Amino acid sequence: MFNQPHAPYGHSTTMKSSLCFLLAAKRAELAELERLAQSIALARSTAALVHELQRERGLSNLSVRHAGMGQAPLDAQLHQQTLGTDDWVAQWLLESEALINAPSPHAARLLSRVAYALQGLDALALLRSRVAAKALSTQRLSADYARLIASLLAVVFEAADHASAPELLRPLVALFNLMQCKEWTGQERALGATLFASTQVHAQEQAHLSELIEAQQRCLEVFESFASAALLQRWQERQRAQPLIERSRLRRLLLQTPAGGALEPHLSGVWFACCSQCMDEMRPIEDQLTQALVEQASACMAQVQAEIGQLEQRQRQPPEADTERLRGSAFFEAAPPALQPAPQGLAFGLERSVLDLVQEQGLRLQAAATELETLRVSLNERKLIERAKGLLMAHQQLDEPAAHKALRELAMNQNKRMVDVAEAVLSMSHLLAPRR
Amino acid sequence: MFNQPHAPYGHSTTMKSSLCFLLAAKRAELAELERLAQSIALARSTAALVHELQRERGLSNLSVRHAGMGQAPLDAQLHQQTLGTDDWVAQWLLESEALINAPSPHAARLLSRVAYALQGLDALALLRSRVAAKALSTQRLSADYARLIASLLAVVFEAADHASAPELLRPLVALFNLMQCKEWTGQERALGATLFASTQVHAQEQAHLSELIEAQQRCLEVFESFASAALLQRWQERQRAQPLIERSRLRRLLLQTPAGGALEPHLSGVWFACCSQCMDEMRPIEDQLTQALVEQASACMAQVQAEIGQLEQRQRQPPEADTERLRGSAFFEAAPPALQPAPQGLAFGLERSVLDLVQEQGLRLQAAATELETLRVSLNERKLIERAKGLLMAHQQLDEPAAHKALRELAMNQNKRMVDVAEAVLSMSHLLAPRR
Numbered sequence: 001m002f003n004q005p006h007a008p009y010g011h012s013t014t015m016k017s018s019l020c021f022l023l024a025a026k027r028a029e030l031a032e033l034e035r036l037a038q039s040i041a042l043a044r045s046t047a048a049l050v051h052e053l054q055r056e057r058g059l060s061n062l063s064v065r066h067a068g069m070g071q072a073p074l075d076a077q078l079h080q081q082t083l084g085t086d087d088w089v090a091q092w093l094l095e096s097e098a099l100i101n102a103p104s105p106h107a108a109r110l111l112s113r114v115a116y117a118l119q120g121l122d123a124l125a126l127l128r129s130r131v132a133a134k135a136l137s138t139q140r141l142s143a144d145y146a147r148l149i150a151s152l153l154a155v156v157f158e159a160a161d162h163a164s165a166p167e168l169l170r171p172l173v174a175l176f177n178l179m180q181c182k183e184w185t186g187q188e189r190a191l192g193a194t195l196f197a198s199t200q201v202h203a204q205e206q207a208h209l210s211e212l213i214e215a216q217q218r219c220l221e222v223f224e225s226f227a228s229a230a231l232l233q234r235w236q237e238r239q240r241a242q243p244l245i246e247r248s249r250l251r252r253l254l255l256q257t258p259a260g261g262a263l264e265p266h267l268s269g270v271w272f273a274c275c276s277q278c279m280d281e282m283r284p285i286e287d288q289l290t291q292a293l294v295e296q297a298s299a300c301m302a303q304v305q306a307e308i309g310q311l312e313q314r315q316r317q318p319p320e321a322d323t324e325r326l327r328g329s330a331f332f333e334a335a336p337p338a339l340q341p342a343p344q345g346l347a348f349g350l351e352r353s354v355l356d357l358v359q360e361q362g363l364r365l366q367a368a369a370t371e372l373e374t375l376r377v378s379l380n381e382r383k384l385i386e387r388a389k390g391l392l393m394a395h396q397q398l399d400e401p402a403a404h405k406a407l408r409e410l411a412m413n414q415n416k417r418m419v420d421v422a423e424a425v426l427s428m429s430h431l432l433a434p435r436r
Numbered sequence: 437m438f439n440q441p442h443a444p445y446g447h448s449t450t451m452k453s454s455l456c457f458l459l460a461a462k463r464a465e466l467a468e469l470e471r472l473a474q475s476i477a478l479a480r481s482t483a484a485l486v487h488e489l490q491r492e493r494g495l496s497n498l499s500v501r502h503a504g505m506g507q508a509p510l511d512a513q514l515h516q517q518t519l520g521t522d523d524w525v526a527q528w529l530l531e532s533e534a535l536i537n538a539p540s541p542h543a544a545r546l547l548s549r550v551a552y553a554l555q556g557l558d559a560l561a562l563l564r565s566r567v568a569a570k571a572l573s574t575q576r577l578s579a580d581y582a583r584l585i586a587s588l589l590a591v592v593f594e595a596a597d598h599a600s601a602p603e604l605l606r607p608l609v610a611l612f613n614l615m616q617c618k619e620w621t622g623q624e625r626a627l628g629a630t631l632f633a634s635t636q637v638h639a640q641e642q643a644h645l646s647e648l649i650e651a652q653q654r655c656l657e658v659f660e661s662f663a664s665a666a667l668l669q670r671w672q673e674r675q676r677a678q679p680l681i682e683r684s685r686l687r688r689l690l691l692q693t694p695a696g697g698a699l700e701p702h703l704s705g706v707w708f709a710c711c712s713q714c715m716d717e718m719r720p721i722e723d724q725l726t727q728a729l730v731e732q733a734s735a736c737m738a739q740v741q742a743e744i745g746q747l748e749q750r751q752r753q754p755p756e757a758d759t760e761r762l763r764g765s766a767f768f769e770a771a772p773p774a775l776q777p778a779p780q781g782l783a784f785g786l787e788r789s790v791l792d793l794v795q796e797q798g799l800r801l802q803a804a805a806t807e808l809e810t811l812r813v814s815l816n817e818r819k820l821i822e823r824a825k826g827l828l829m830a831h832q833q834l835d836e837p838a839a840h841k842a843l844r845e846l847a848m849n850q851n852k853r854m855v856d857v858a859e860a861v862l863s864m865s866h867l868l869a870p871r872r
Contacts, residue, residue, distance in 0.1 A: 017529065018558070021551035024536040028544040093453065100460040108464040109801045115457035115794045122454070123767035144768045331559035332580045358551045365545045370823075387806075 018354050022361055023311045030304045032164050037297040039110060039159035042095045043172065044290035046152050047179055049088040051283050053152075054186045056081045057145035058276055060131045061190060064141055065197065067134045082128060089121055110158045117155055120148040142190040149183055161383075165300055166371040171293045173375065174226035178289065181219035182282045188212040189275035192254055196268035203259035210255065211401035228292065235285055243277035250274060311357075330355050381419040388422035454790050458797055459747045466740045468600050473733040475546060475595035478531045479608065480726035482588050483615055485524040487719050489588075490622045492517045493581035494712055496567045497626060500577055501633065503570045518564060525557055546594045553591055556584040578626040585619055597819075601736055602807040607729045609811065610662035614725065617655035618718045624648040625711035631690055632704035639695040646691065647837030664728065671721055679713035686710060747793075766791050817855040824858035 059078040066074065096114045099107065127144050130136045136144075156179060160172035188209065195205055224232060238244075250271050257263060330353065389403040398406065411421040495514040502510065532550045535543065563580050566572045572580075592615060596608035624645065631641055660668060674680075686707050693699060766789065825839040834842065847857040 017533075018551045018554045020536055021532070021547050021554060025544045025547035025551065028547060032544065096457070097453075100456055108461040108468065109805070111457050111461035111464060112794070112797050112801055115454045115461065116798055118454045118457060119767050119791050119794055123765070126765060127768070147768060329559070329562055331555050332563070332583060355555050358548070358555055361548050362552055365548055366823075369545070387802075 018358055019311065019315050022354075022357060023308065023315065025361060025365075026304060026308045026311060030301060030308065033297065033301045033304060035107065036159075036163055036165065036168055037294075037301065038095075038098055039162065040168070040172070040290070040293045040297050042092075042099065042114075043156045043159045043175060044294065045088065045092045045095045046156050047175065047286045047290055049085070049092045050149050050152050050179060050183070051279075051286070052081070052085040052088045053145060053149055054182070054279060055276075056085050057142065057149075057186065058189065058272070060128075060141055060145070061138050061193070062272070064131060064134055064136070064138050065193075078131075085124075089124075092121075093118075107162075110155070110162060113151075113155045113158045117148075117151040120151040124148065138190065138194060142187065146183070146187060149186075153179055153183065161376075164368075164372065166368055166375060167300065168293065168296060169372060169375050170226045171228070171289055171296065174223050174231070175286065175289050175293065177219040177223040177226070178282065178286055181216045181223065182279055182286070184212050184216045184219065185275060185279050185282070188216070189272060189279070192250070192275065193268045193272045195254055196263050196271055197265055199263055199265050201254070201257045201259055201261050201263060206255055206259065207405075208399075208401055209251075211405055213251065215401060215404065227289070231285065231289060231292070234288065238281050238285065241277075241281055243274050243281065246274045247271075247278055314357075381422075384419050384422040384426065388425040391425060454794055455747065455751050458790075458793060459744065459751065461797060461801075462740060462744045462747060466737060466744065469733065469737045469740060471543065472595075472599055472601065472604055473730075473737065474531075474534055475598065476604070476608070476726070476729045476733050478528070478535065478550075479592045479595045479611060480730065481524065481528045481531045482592050483611065483722045483726055485521070485528045486585050486588050486615060486619070487715075487722075488517070488521040488524050489581060489585055490618070490715060491712075492521050493578065493585075493622065494625065494708070496564075496577055496581070497574050497629070498708070500567060500570055500572070500574050501629075514567075525560075528557075543598075546591070546598060549587075549591045549594045553584075553587040556587040560584065574626065574630060578623065582619070582623060585622075589615055589619060597812075600804075600808065602804055602811060603736065604729065604732060605808060605811050606662045607664070607725055607732065610659050610667070611722065611725050611729065613655040613659040613662070614718065614722055617652045617659065618715055618722070620648050620652045620655065621711060621715050621718070624652070625708060625715070628686070628690055628711065629704045629708045632699050632707055633701055635699055635701050637690070637693045637695055637697050637699060642691055642695065643841075644835075644837055645687075647841055649687065651837060651840065663725070667721065667725060667728070670724065674717050674721065677713075677717055679710050679717060682710045683707075683714055750793075817858075820855050820858040820862065824861040827861060 056078070059074065059081050063071070063074050063078050096118075099111060099114065127141075127148075131141060153176070156172075156176045160169060160176050163169040163172050191205065191209055191212065195201065195209070224235070227235065250267065253263065253267070254271075385407065388407060389400060392398050392403040392406055393400065396403070396406070407418055407421055407425070410416075410425075411418045414421065492514070495510065495517050499507070499510050499514050532554075535547060535550065559580075563577075563584075567577060589612070592608075592612045596605060596612050599605040599608050627641065627645055627648065631637065631645070660671070663671065686703065689699065689703070690707075821843065824843060825836060828834050828839040828842055829836065832839070832842070843854060843857055843861070846852075846861075847854045850857065
């Protein structure tokens with residue numbers, strides 16, 4: 001009675017099903033890449049928009065600082081700049097609305113960041129009217145633009161955080177760090193200009209300046225370790241540009257003048273122009289990076305689409321009945337689903353067994369997951385440190401560089417890594433009374 | 437010329453957009469929960485199917501071991517069991533096919549695991565025919581069923597690995613560990629039965645037995661730390677059941693008899709029945725756990741759906757024009773997007789500002805992400821350890837418990853954690869020649 005094993009799901013049914021699931025897995029990969037391509041398009045617009053906002057902040061700063069003195073040409077320039085910014089706001093809105101049309105799982109955080117950045121763009125009109133009325137200090141102006149830009153940078157960070165393909169995560173991490181570095185440069189520009197204009201050096205502002213310079217250095221280190229060789233070469237060529245050399249000279253003046261010493265106010269404008277040029281120098285690198293990202297995303301999608309085509313072709317073939325027993329026994333005899341990535345990548349040839357295809361797909365996904373985990377360590381550490389800094393900023397009324405310094409000193413005193421100190425700070429967060 | 441700031445994207449447009457993005461974020465959360473609910477339904481069927489396969493393995497073992505001696509009633513029982521297994525195979529196929537219909541991003545790995553498990557179910561017919569022909573040893577039989585069951589356990593592990601809601605991740609981790617523990621119990625059952633039947637104790641098999649017992653202990657520790665209080669209480673009540681006490685007594689016999697000493701062969705059947713009862717005792721706990729998971733997933737979806745309803749109602753209201761300036765300035769003056777979860781959860785009341793809603797949504801998602809990261813540490817460590825064990829198994833021809841022991845000894849000798857040793861092993865993987 002037990003000679004013919006009972007099997008309501010026949011061999012060919014499940015064999016076919018295996019291929020169906022492989023195909024579905026490939027289509028899921030494609031859907032994920034399409035979502036990622038949208039995030040990349042948004043990141044590209046964000047980089048352009050942030051650059052416009054940084055220029056607008058610079059001109060607004062000059063306009064407020066030099067109120068009354070030869071105002072008209074500057075205001076005309078500023079007006080022109082706001083039009084340029086608004087073009088990119090419109091473009092950015094278009095890109096972000098594309099995300100709404102196909103709300104995909106795992107997109108909740110990205111959409112939530114976009115919602116917050118929109119609040120910031122919404123507040124831009126008010127900020128501009130205050131600039132026009134000279135109704136705020138340059139410090140306040142810089143801080144307000146910085147907050148708006150931070151809300152946009154968070155969108156790029158989130159896009160990187162959700163990238164599921166290592167080949168796209170790497171350039172996204174590089175992009176975020178380059179953008180963050182440029183933003184610290186912008187904040188250094190404002191602070192240095194204030195320092196020169198004040199004609200006297202204050203120790204506290206000097207310390208703040210060193211922290212901003214250090215923050216740029218940290219971002220560049222990550223950028224350099226994640227950027228492609230071609231990009232890195234172009235980046236290093238740009239490092240010999242004149243504005244960078246000039247900035248180094250002016251930085252030394254700012255940092256090495258003894259506290260209480262005098263600075264020449266006319267250098268304020270020189271410093272400002274030179275920092276602006278440094279920021280402009282970074283923009284084409286950003287652009288090259290986002291262009292490469294867009295192309296890489298297309299290449300990944302084309303590759304997965306080709307694999308889908310091959311699997312579909314395979315699915316149309318009739319199963320080979322004579323190898324039935326062989327296939328069943330292969331499941332028990334092959335090496336277990338396994339641990340080493342296939343060295344030569346996937347080949348979906350028609351002569352391969354479905355078991356081979358299934359195992360290779362598993363291997364490839366596992367290898368990608370392992371690589372992603374490794375790459376994400378740097379993102380996760382950053383997240384912990386950012387969260388701990390945010391906590392200190394909220395509860396100790398510190399700004400970002402000061403909060404960073406506080407964490408760093410904790411780490412140095414305890415001989416621990418920044419990320420461990422950040423974790424310790426976060427674990428004590430319930431002890432700190434909320435500020436609001 | 438600059439008194440009226442230029443704003444091509446009007447206030448109410450972006451204010452409305454912010455709400456749209458919040459809504460889209462909520463809908464993305466819902467889509468994610470729906471996907472997770474499907475994985476949970478599949479995990480539930482998997483638990484039931486694995487239990488049937490474990491029973492079938494037990495009866496097949498007896499059938500092969502006692503070939504010829506009063507075979508007919510046993511074979512009838514086995515045949516009945518295969519029918520029961522097949523019912524669950526059919527159910528499992530239905531649940532897994534539901535995953536195909538809506539291939540969602542991030543599902544690629546789950547689908548790939550399902551494809552591999554299908555290959556195993558496909559090979560089941562061959563395995564059964566070998567059992568019917570008594571054409572394999574009980575060791576080989578156990579190993580083949582173990583591989584099939586491992587491919588199904590991997591589906592549950594993957595479902596847990598992709599859970600994006602902490603309240604669902606916890607019970608999924610508990611479920612996986614309970615299932616894995618039950619499977620080690622099944623392997624202990626087979627090994628102990630062989631030991632009793634062989635009438636003589638071998639030191640090597642005793643060591644293997646201790647490792648299997650230890651592996652169960654490890655799984656139970658994780659299970660106990662992730663299970664709900666209600667489940668834990670029920671679990672602990674079951675720990676006083678008679679079969680468990682009996683198993684402890686027989687385990688002592690197996691482990692404490694000196695190598696080369698004699699065992700009573702008639703205890704083989706007693707041991708087998710007692711271990712089977714222990715496994716049956718675990719099944720209602722699994723069932724309660726999966727039932728709670730299904731209910732929790734529904735509750736989460738209902739909650740998000742209610743929030744979507746409130747946001748939609750809010751969206752239909754006209755924006756309040758008089759608070760326009762106030763809102764713009766709130767972006768710059770509120771605490772930065774922030775760091776502490778809202779203590780009382782979200783309230784989508786109509787009186788709240790959109791900025792408040794956006795910030796709270798951001799906080800809540802961030803808090804959930806932080807909790808997920810913490811919970812995942814145990815999963816990630818497990819993954820590293822599993823991968824390192826797999827490497828040792830492939831290259832040193834070890835079985836799982838022996839590979840575990842090798843890792844543990846490395847860790848003890850170097851005074852490091854298992855996970856650190858696992859990482860070190862993986863980093864040296866390229867030095868090991870592939871086995872195939």
